[in-house]
Amino acid sequence: MSTVTSKPKYEIPTPREITTKPRRSDLIFSAIVTGGGFTSLLILGLITFFLGMRGWSAIKESGLGFITGAQWVAADLEAGTPSNYGIGAMLFGTFVIALIGLAVAAPLSIGVALFLTYYAPDFLKRPLTLVIDIMAAIPSIVYGLWGYFVLMPHAIYWAKLIHRYFSWIPIFEMKDPVFIRSPFVAGLVLSIMIIPIMTAITREVFAQTPLDRVQAAYALGATKWSMIKAVVFPYGRSGMIGGAMLGLGRAMGETVAVYTVLNISYRFNYEVLFSAGGSVASMIVAKFGEASAVEIDALMGAGFVLFLATLLVNLLANLIVNLGKKGR
DSSP: OOOOOOOOOOOOOOOOOOOOOOOHHHHHHHHHHHHHHHHHHHHHHHHHHHHHHHHHHHHHHHTTHHHHOOOEEOOBTTTTBOOEEOOHHHHHHHHHHHHHHHHHHHHHHHHHHHIIIIISOHHHHHHHHHHHHHHHHSOHHHHHHHIIIIIHHHHHHHHHHHHHHHTTSGGGOOSSOOOTTOHHHHHHHHHHHHHHHHHHHHHHHHHTSOHHHHHHHHHTTOOHHHHIIIIIHHHTHHHHHHHHHHHHHHHHTOOHHHHHHOOBOSSOOOOTTSSOBOOHHHHHHHHHTTOOHHHHHHHHHHHHHHHHHHHHHHHHHHHHHHHHHHTO
């Protein structure tokens, strides 16, 4: 007698309904992210509005001389002397110091990024990356004190060598041999401060180089350095420029470190090795504690101009990076 086994009956599952309606969790997450983005934009707008509102009276009174002038004279009611506010010299010093820092930090950052991406062994890559990230979190006053007590004696010696052998270049020529607390020293301190952010951006760009291009370069017999010159640098050019511009914007707004190692002088100083100069941020720190109400409004105007200049540099950096991505 044979037994017939019946096949098990399976229930056909209910068809899943396909819909474009997002789930509740997606809606909540999207609202949180959107709110955070708009909050950052709102804070940025409020800062711009506050600085512009407080400083507009001083900017309007001084006119174009507020940006091009080289004097900062508060009004003296007893002597009847009117105020004369101009940040031209400080604005010029801001760009000079930031460019010195950028000139020193850019090649170092590119070299560190290349080492971490293509040369460093695995047991060194993580610790060095951690050290660079920690450098970005060190307070600026620490950099300022380190620059004043540790870096400045060595920087003065370097400045003397530069003056001795390159004094035929106008920016290295000096009438008085006073090298302490110069824009050169301030630029060196800023270069140490902006190396972490520039290295992080450059390293990220180098790591995104397409692997097929790298392997193709090796297949054609290229050495590692030849591959870097032929593949990595052209691919990461926009990223390197964008990182340098972001570092420039970071350097332009630095305050305490520059104030510690720079001798503030209200004049257009073209001699970067001479002990005179200044920046808008360091001037605000130096003047804010003893300023009157009217002078505080002028300092707010100076901060507004510096804020716009830094914002313009950052927008230019983003534009360069985006144009580089489109061209790949």
